[in-house]
Amino acid sequence: MKNHINNKLLVKDFTEDEIINILSCYQTDRKGLIKGIGDDCAVCETEGIDYHVVYTSDATIEDIHFKDGEIPERIGNKAIGRVLSDLAAMGAEPNWFIINLSLPKNYKIADLKSIYSRIKIVLDEYDSSIIGGDLSKSKKLAFNIFGVGKIKKNKPVFRSNVNANEMIWCTGQLGHSLSGRHLDFKPRIQEGKWLSEYGHAKSMIDITDGLIKDLDRLLKNKYGAILYEDTLKKMSSLNNVLYSGEDYELLFTSSTDPSMLLHSWKNLFSCELTCIGYTTDRLNIYLKNDKKINLVEIRGFQHF
Amino acid sequence: MKNHINNKLLVKDFTEDEIINILSCYQTDRKGLIKGIGDDCAVCETEGIDYHVVYTSDATIEDIHFKDGEIPERIGNKAIGRVLSDLAAMGAEPNWFIINLSLPKNYKIADLKSIYSRIKIVLDEYDSSIIGGDLSKSKKLAFNIFGVGKIKKNKPVFRSNVNANEMIWCTGQLGHSLSGRHLDFKPRIQEGKWLSEYGHAKSMIDITDGLIKDLDRLLKNKYGAILYEDTLKKMSSLNNVLYSGEDYELLFTSSTDPSMLLHSWKNLFSCELTCIGYTTDRLNIYLKNDKKINLVEIRGFQHF
Numbered sequence: 218m219k220n221h222i223n224n225k226l227l228v229k230d231f232t233e234d235e236i237i238n239i240l241s242c243y244q245t246d247r248k249g250l251i252k253g254i255g256d257d258c259a260v261c262e263t264e265g266i267d268y269h270v271v272y273t274s275d276a277t278i279e280d281i282h283f284k285d286g287e288i289p290e291r292i293g294n295k296a297i298g299r300v301l302s303d304l305a306a307m308g309a310e311p312n313w314f315i316i317n318l319s320l321p322k323n324y325k326i327a328d329l330k331s332i333y334s335r336i337k338i339v340l341d342e343y344d345s346s347i348i349g350g351d352l353s354k355s356k357k358l359a360f361n362i363f364g365v366g367k368i369k370k371n372k373p374v375f376r377s378n379v380n381a382n383e384m385i386w387c388t389g390q391l392g393h394s395l396s397g398r399h400l401d402f403k404p405r406i407q408e409g410k411w412l413s414e415y416g417h418a419k420s421m422i423d424i425t426d427g428l429i430k431d432l433d434r435l436l437k438n439k440y441g442a443i444l445y446e447d448t449l450k451k452m453s454s455l456n457n458v459l460y461s462g463e464d465y466e467l468l469f470t471s472s473t474d475p476s477m478l479l480h481s482w483k484n485l486f487s488c489e490l491t492c493i494g495y496t497t498d499r500l501n502i503y504l505k506n507d508k509k510i511n512l513v514e515i516r517g518f519q520h521f
Numbered sequence: 522m523k524n525h526i527n528n529k530l531l532v533k534d535f536t537e538d539e540i541i542n543i544l545s546c547y548q549t550d551r552k553g554l555i556k557g558i559g560d561d562c563a564v565c566e567t568e569g570i571d572y573h574v575v576y577t578s579d580a581t582i583e584d585i586h587f588k589d590g591e592i593p594e595r596i597g598n599k600a601i602g603r604v605l606s607d608l609a610a611m612g613a614e615p616n617w618f619i620i621n622l623s624l625p626k627n628y629k630i631a632d633l634k635s636i637y638s639r640i641k642i643v644l645d646e647y648d649s650s651i652i653g654g655d656l657s658k659s660k661k662l663a664f665n666i667f668g669v670g671k672i673k674k675n676k677p678v679f680r681s682n683v684n685a686n687e688m689i690w691c692t693g694q695l696g697h698s699l700s701g702r703h704l705d706f707k708p709r710i711q712e713g714k715w716l717s718e719y720g721h722a723k724s725m726i727d728i729t730d731g732l733i734k735d736l737d738r739l740l741k742n743k744y745g746a747i748l749y750e751d752t753l754k755k756m757s758s759l760n761n762v763l764y765s766g767e768d769y770e771l772l773f774t775s776s777t778d779p780s781m782l783l784h785s786w787k788n789l790f791s792c793e794l795t796c797i798g799y800t801t802d803r804l805n806i807y808l809k810n811d812k813k814i815n816l817v818e819i820r821g822f823q824h825f
Contacts, residue, residue, distance in 0.1 A: 227627050227629055228624050228625065228628045231630065239634065240620075240622075240637055242637075243638065243641040245644065245649075247649070249616075250617075250650065253650070253651075253652045253653060254652065263567065263570060265571075266568070266570055267569075272653060273619075274655050276655050278659075313576060315563065315576055315578045315667060317579075317621075319580070319663075322531065322532050323533060325531055325532075326532060326543065330543065333544055334547065336547065337547040337549065340549065345551070347547055347548050348557045348558065348565070348576065349576060349577065350544070350558070351580050353582055355582075361580070363621075363667035
């Protein structure tokens with residue numbers, strides 16, 4: 218981060234993570250706050266109950282997250298799925314959702330109903346519901362969705378729990394967002410909950426800005442990683458797997474015996490689980506194949 | 522509401538309240554949901570604890586809620602104050618806040634820090650904190666803020682509890698939003714909490730879209746009201762008092778003895794409390810003075 222914030226610096230002079238860092242100074246550490254800014258969700262303690270309450274939010278905006286004219290059901294699926302994916306990355310169970318809607322005046326009511334129908338179908342599957350929201354006029358259609366979930370005490374999987382010499386795993390197949398997955402994905406709620414419940418995930422994040430960028434967020438300048446190039450190449454083109462983002466798959470580190478983990482997984486879930494590398498105590502991320510090992514450039518989706 | 526929603530109807534063919542009505546169909550009544558869409562906040566029960574958790578959200582958007590170039594501290598004050606005002610209208614105590622920020626790339630970081638500083642100062646006053654958020658690129662500066670609060674069981678003041686023959690009260694002085702109050706207001710948290718705690722408020726709402734429009738929301742086609750014209754005229758021009766909106770004052774109905782309520786109030790709070798009329802079992806809102814009684818036109822701020 219720039220050390221000296223003077224009066225002339227603009228938003229565009231910083232990366233997204235740098236801005237988040239600047240804003241995180243305005244969080245106050247209060248009683249009951251277990252994890253605040255800097256993870257997939259915030260985690261709060263409630264006295265008298267045996268679980269934590271988990272909060273998260275995501276924006277889904279026309280021309281950034283979906284195109285004008287996109288099928289309404291797919292917009293709804295993505296808008297709610299992005300929030301659910303954050304809850305999944307914590308190992309949490311979804312409960313309540315509030316939707317702030319920015320609405321162009323010429324948007325079709327029938328399309329709006331299709332979006333909300335899809336959101337309701339997705340939430341019903343998890344015994345969850347929309348419980349409120351706010352409406353404002355806008356040139357572009359946009360959703361700011363706030364989600365509330367819960368998780369047993371001591372079970373949330375924090376990004377910051379990562380350590381060296383843990384295996385790195387991902388769910389599903391990376392690199393397919395551009396062929397439609399970024400709209401049609403199913404958030405890995407059951408998978409995330411199971412991984413946290415049985416302690417298989419030490420640290421976890423959902424892949425939104427690309428494997429490399431989100432892995433780098435997990436490692437957070439403390440650890441490095443070696444990734445298996447041949448394994449990743451089987452999923453899609455290497456560039457898409459590493460950088461295209463919006464996979465909405467879980468990326469986690471684990472110290473569970475890999476064959477045991479895979480065996481249990483296959484009995485429970487239909488989506489793939491792949492060991493894609495391991496963490497190291499050196500900085501930097503490397504790609505390794507039979508012949509060589511190469512440093513990986515850290516980049517991915519960048520808002521500013 | 523239009524009875525028949527066909528494929529050609531657009532957002533602009535409906536009022537804001539009609540759209541909210543359409544969208545409220547997508548709420549599912551789940552165990553633990555005490556009050557959902559249609560009040561200032563949603564109220565949820567948590568087993569094992571003696572209070573309810575209260576959720577709300579508000580958007581504060583450049584060119585709608587503040588002008589380009591507005592003093593950053595005032596933007597921050599309004600953005601967080603709008604959410605706090607919703608919690609106040611429920612009688613709730615604020616706890617946790619999540620900010621979804623839409624940020625133009627040429628916005629000054631120093632101004633952003635001033636906005637957040639102000640938000641932090643306001644929240645610190647209530648032992649509350651920002652705990653997370655989301656960042657996205659935008660042409661206009663906008664805040665979608667999600668607030669979590671709590672309130673003792675059986676204490677939330679719902680809009681729907683209104684009845685005939687209750688006195689109508691408001692805090693502060695209405696009609697001053699255009700001279701700056703809409704940016705500089707202090708949310709009536711302590712006042713709302715006290716009114717709910719001691720049962721003085723039967724039904725309550727905060728005035729955002731104008732006295733008449735928000736009173737009409739409270740009466741919800743079941744009751745009417747007689748308002749004291751001379752009392753309202755003392756606050757500001759009658760048109761501003763009735764329609765200008767963004768007062769962020771509490772409007773509530775009460776069956777407490779008026780002189781007793783005023784006496785207790787003056788010992789506790791510095792802001793004014795005024796009895797502005799009473800509810801009736803006939804529909805419609807009337808303005809009454811010494812000489813005559815006139816029907817009031819129902820209008821106020823309208824998004825679409």
